[in-house]
Structures are given as structure tokens and as C-alpha cells.
Amino acid sequence: MSSVRLFLAMAAMRHWPLFQLDIKNAFLHGDLDEEIYMEQPPGFVAQGECGLVCKLQKSLYGLKQSPRAWFGRFSKVLEQFGMIRCEGDHSVFFRCSSTNRHIYLVVYVDDIVITGNDCEGIKALKHHLFQNFQTKDLGPLRYFLGIEVAQSKSGVAISQRKYALDILEETGLTDCKPVATPMDPNVKLLPNQGEPCSDPGRYRRLVGKLNYLTMTRPDISFPVSIVSQFLNSPCDSHWNAVIRIVKYIKGSPGKGLVFTDKGHTNIIGYSDADWAGDENDRRSTSGYCIFIGGNLISWKSKKQTVVARSSTEAEYRAMAHATCELLWLKHLLQELNFCDIGSMELVCDNQSALHLSSNPVFHERTKHIEVDCHFLREKILSGIIKTSFVNSRDQLADIFTKSLRGPRITYICDKMDAYDVYAPP
The missing domain is CATH 3.30.420.10 (Ribonuclease H-like superfamily/Ribonuclease H)
Known part of the structure; x- marks a missing residue:
């Protein structure tokens, strides 16, 4: 996700608008490079066609070749427009002209974000995609991969407020009392610490959701990495540590990053x-x-x-x-x-x-x-x-290596421009 955050930061630093497109039935647009055959379902025999199979001309949902076939098709369409696929991140495409006009595009499955200073080129790119795919123009970027995006003249703000509120609702902690730190600095988690967790699956699902929340929440990266080490055999103490992270999120569910x-x-x-x-x-x-x-x-x-x-x-x-x-x-x-x-x-x-x-x-x-x-x-x-x-006081990476006190977390988050954009002024 680093390339997505970089993409948004680039737009904020150059005051470029961000646009979003959505492609319907993305995988169905991919041509298969190899011959794939589909056998008849067990027990089904068409009259007079026993033993025949179907040769697939297009990729279908569920096939392991579908993502590769779709991305190959999408790349060819963009290359026809003059876009170049970035070698550092294959999900990023760009086109730079001699007149210092730039177009940048990032794609994740069927969600596309476009930015740049070439307004006419962006319109032509959209038209080119409309001609080749069943595409819907969603206008200015607002929601991408679970990330809420707010654009203004001063910059771009990202957060996962809705995703965080869904976690609170799922765990039944919507009305809980928030805590100042995501992890108790005086507690050290160890394997087999306490009684085994009654529902390990629930523990793993919740940790997975918190791990996805770290895309916009650097302040919980360290505690989430700690509780992720006990996915194999979680105990009650580990579950309590996960619940503490959720209670910390309750204090500022809309906290995210601001790019200026x-x-x-x-x-x-x-x-x-x-x-x-x-x-x-x-x-x-x-x-x-x-x-x-x-x-x-x-x-x-x-x-x-x-x-x-x-x-x-x-x-x-x-x-x-x-x-x-x-x-x-x-x-x-x-x-x-x-x-x-x-x-x-x-x-x-x-x-x-x-x-x-x-x-x-x-x-x-x-x-x-x-x-x-x-x-x-x-x-x-x-x-x-x-x-x-x-100096150790100004070491911002301190928040990624150990559990800190509340004032220290607030100080580092302020230096990182990690704010709750939904908090009252």
C-alpha cells in the first residue's frame, strides 16, 4: 500500500485532482494466453454430446488464470494509449510528455485512480477506457480500497473511519470507554500466556481486520504486529490485548493521514x-x-x-x-x-x-x-x-518498536500529520 499513499501524496504536493473509475466484470475482459478447457459437470450429459468439453475464449471468475489474463488485457489497452507500466510497481502506469504534462494511473483489480496535470489527456484516457471496457466514471476520488479520501485546496486527507466503526460494531464495543494507548507498556505478551482462546477463528479474523486498518493508522502498527505473532494458538491474554487496541481506536475512529x-x-x-x-x-x-x-x-x-x-x-x-x-x-x-x-x-x-x-x-x-x-x-x-x-525524543520511528505512553503517542502522531479529521475543532 506504500505506492497508493505515495500516489495520493504526489497529487497533494502538486495540487492535482484525483479521479476514480470502476470497471464492471473486469475478469471477463481478459483473453487467455493458454488453452483452457472446462469439463462437463458430473452427472450432466448433453444429448448426443457425451465426452465433449468447452474451450474457454475469455477468462471467468474463479479461475486461477483470471487475474493474470485481466491484467494483461488491461495493460495492452493502456499501452495502446501511450501509457508505460512502472517497473517499480506494476499497478502504476504513467505518461509524461515533452511539454511537462503528466498522467498517472494506479489500478487494483477493477478500481482505477487517475491524476496528473494533463486535463485533456485525462479526458482522452477516460474515453479510451470507455471504448474498451464497461467502465463507470465515479468522478472525484472519495472511496478507494476501503480508504476514505477527502480532497481540498489545502491537501488530501485519508482515513478508514467507516471500516473502524464496523470493527467496533462487530466486537460490540461501540459504547465502550476508550483508552489512551493501544497496548499497556507494562505488559509483555508471551506464548501460552493464560487459558486458550475459546474462539481462535474470531481472534484471527479480528487481527486481520486490524492489520488492514494499519494502512492509514501508523499508531497501531506495532501492537498489531505483536498480537499477530499469536495467531496459531491465541490465549485469553492475547485476546484482551486485541480488545485494548479496539478500545484505543474507539477514541478516534476517524484518525488518518493528511498530505499537503x-x-x-x-x-x-x-x-x-x-x-x-x-x-x-x-x-x-x-x-x-x-x-x-x-x-x-x-x-x-x-x-x-x-x-x-x-x-x-x-x-x-x-x-x-x-x-x-x-x-x-x-x-x-x-x-x-x-x-x-x-x-x-x-x-x-x-x-x-x-x-x-x-x-x-x-x-x-x-x-x-x-x-x-x-x-x-x-x-x-x-x-x-x-x-x-x-535525539531520542524526536525519533519518530519509536512508535514502531515499542509500546509508548499516551502523550508520547500524541506527540509522534502530530509530527506525522496523523489526525482525526472528523474530530471537532
């Missing part, structure tokens, strides 16, 4: 790690968040795959993960010809990790670190990445 034009297109990433934060296997948690033009477009909270022997190693691994995301973002923006990309800044609050990323110091203490982590040094030497130190 801040007058620059600088790319900056914040990287952090919580060394040996998991009391069960002593693995560390990596977290990062990426901003472009001051707009948050990508973040992640994930437990590391190995046990770090020091806080420096844990922070260094987190910086390597953030660097991968920065490189993907640079490649995507360069391909889209959106803006000039200079050195990208990577911010960390660990001085030892910063020294390690710039110079091969403490060799005896770090020779056990995998080679793939050291590619960060290469990117720094080439000038693609530049690192800097930030």
Missing part, C-alpha cells in the same frame, strides 16, 4: 530498533518510517530474524531495512519523472550504528553480521544515502 504541499520534495527516513525487546526469543524489533516532502508514505514494524548481540547491531540492521525502502522509493520516483532526487537522509538515534555505517570500525565485534547489511556503507559512500543523528 510543504514546498519541498526532500526524502527522509527514520530508523529505530528495540534491542532484545521480545522476552520469549530475545529478538529485536525494527521500525522505520519514510517521508517525502514532509508527508508520511511508508512505515513498517517487524521483528528481526536473528538475535542481535548488541544494540548497535540491532540498530544497524534496522537502518539496512530502511535503506532498502528508500532505494525502492527513489527508483519509483525517478521512473515516474515526478521530481529530482538528491541524497536521501536516514536518521538514527544510535551514534555507534551511525559510526559503523560510515566506517568499518569495531571489526572484531561486527564480523558476525551478514554481508547484506553492509550494503548500507556502499550507498553512503556513493552519496545516495546520508545519515544523521536525532
Whole structure:
């Protein structure tokens, strides 16, 4: 979903309008590249046609070839119009003219969003799609993949308010008392902690819904990643932790992200790690968040795959993960010809990790670190990445690595432009 948020941020930074189209019976438009045959149903024999089968000329719903056939057909139609499929994200298409006119399109199954500064080109693109597909023009973008979008002259705001309210209604917590934090900082969840959950399926479904809610709610990414580790055998303590997240959502169901034009297109990433934060296997948690033009477009909270022997190693691994995301973002923006990309800044609050990323110091203490982590040094030497130190208080990635107190969560959310646009002024 990072590319969708980037798409919306690009439109907000350039004050471009966003339009939405919907294609009916999308899969039925795809031509099959291989011969697929459909056998007669068991017990059914047409008179005089025993043993005959049907050769499919078009893809049908339910076939495993349908999504690939549909996307192939859709790509050919866009290429006929002059659009280019982005290699960094195959769901994004673009067309840039010599007169600095741009058209960008993102598609997910049968939902299409278009933006750009070429108004006549966008009208021609819509007409081209109308001629090839059964398409409905939904006008300005308002609702996409469960995300509510509000456009104005000042920017673009996204949230999942309706989705959050549906979760509250499903769990029966519509009238519950909200809590200030999504997870108790004093509680550490462990496997087999308490009695087994009476309905594991309900636990898994609710965690899955919360995981989808993190598309616009970076403040719950860390607690959702924690409760997702117990899907196999949840217990009562894990269920209580999930319910606490829902009660936290009750306090601001309309909280989302706001994208605005801040007058620059600088790319900056914040990287952090919580060394040996998991009391069960002593693995560390990596977290990062990426901003472009001051707009948050990508973040992640994930437990590391190995046990770090020091806080420096844990922070260094987190910086390597953030660097991968920065490189993907640079490649995507360069391909889209959106803006000039200079050195990208990577911010960390660990001085030892910063020294390690710039110079091969403490060799005896770090020779056990995998080679793939050291590619960060290469990117720094080439000038693609530049690192800097930030005080722990201003470390925005802190929210992705540990459970925080209420005031700290509010402070970081304000820095990320994560607001409840439905809250009274």
C-alpha cells in the first residue's frame, strides 16, 4: 500500500485532482494466453454430446488464470494509449510528455485512480477506457480500497473511519470507554500466556481486520504486529490485548493521514530498533518510517530474524531495512519523472550504528553480521544515502518498536500529520 499513499501524496504536493473509475466484470475482459478447457459437470450429459468439453475464449471468475489474463488485457489497452507500466510497481502506469504534462494511473483489480496535470489527456484516457471496457466514471476520488479520501485546496486527507466503526460494531464495543494507548507498556505478551482462546477463528479474523486498518493508522502498527505473532494458538491474554487496541481506536475512529504541499520534495527516513525487546526469543524489533516532502508514505514494524548481540547491531540492521525502502522509493520516483532526487537522509538515534555505517570500525565485534547489511556503507559512500543523528525524543520511528505512553503517542502522531479529521475543532 506504500505506492497508493505515495500516489495520493504526489497529487497533494502538486495540487492535482484525483479521479476514480470502476470497471464492471473486469475478469471477463481478459483473453487467455493458454488453452483452457472446462469439463462437463458430473452427472450432466448433453444429448448426443457425451465426452465433449468447452474451450474457454475469455477468462471467468474463479479461475486461477483470471487475474493474470485481466491484467494483461488491461495493460495492452493502456499501452495502446501511450501509457508505460512502472517497473517499480506494476499497478502504476504513467505518461509524461515533452511539454511537462503528466498522467498517472494506479489500478487494483477493477478500481482505477487517475491524476496528473494533463486535463485533456485525462479526458482522452477516460474515453479510451470507455471504448474498451464497461467502465463507470465515479468522478472525484472519495472511496478507494476501503480508504476514505477527502480532497481540498489545502491537501488530501485519508482515513478508514467507516471500516473502524464496523470493527467496533462487530466486537460490540461501540459504547465502550476508550483508552489512551493501544497496548499497556507494562505488559509483555508471551506464548501460552493464560487459558486458550475459546474462539481462535474470531481472534484471527479480528487481527486481520486490524492489520488492514494499519494502512492509514501508523499508531497501531506495532501492537498489531505483536498480537499477530499469536495467531496459531491465541490465549485469553492475547485476546484482551486485541480488545485494548479496539478500545484505543474507539477514541478516534476517524484518525488518518493528511498530505499537503510543504514546498519541498526532500526524502527522509527514520530508523529505530528495540534491542532484545521480545522476552520469549530475545529478538529485536525494527521500525522505520519514510517521508517525502514532509508527508508520511511508508512505515513498517517487524521483528528481526536473528538475535542481535548488541544494540548497535540491532540498530544497524534496522537502518539496512530502511535503506532498502528508500532505494525502492527513489527508483519509483525517478521512473515516474515526478521530481529530482538528491541524497536521501536516514536518521538514527544510535551514534555507534551511525559510526559503523560510515566506517568499518569495531571489526572484531561486527564480523558476525551478514554481508547484506553492509550494503548500507556502499550507498553512503556513493552519496545516495546520508545519515544523521536525532535525539531520542524526536525519533519518530519509536512508535514502531515499542509500546509508548499516551502523550508520547500524541506527540509522534502530530509530527506525522496523523489526525482525526472528523474530530471537532
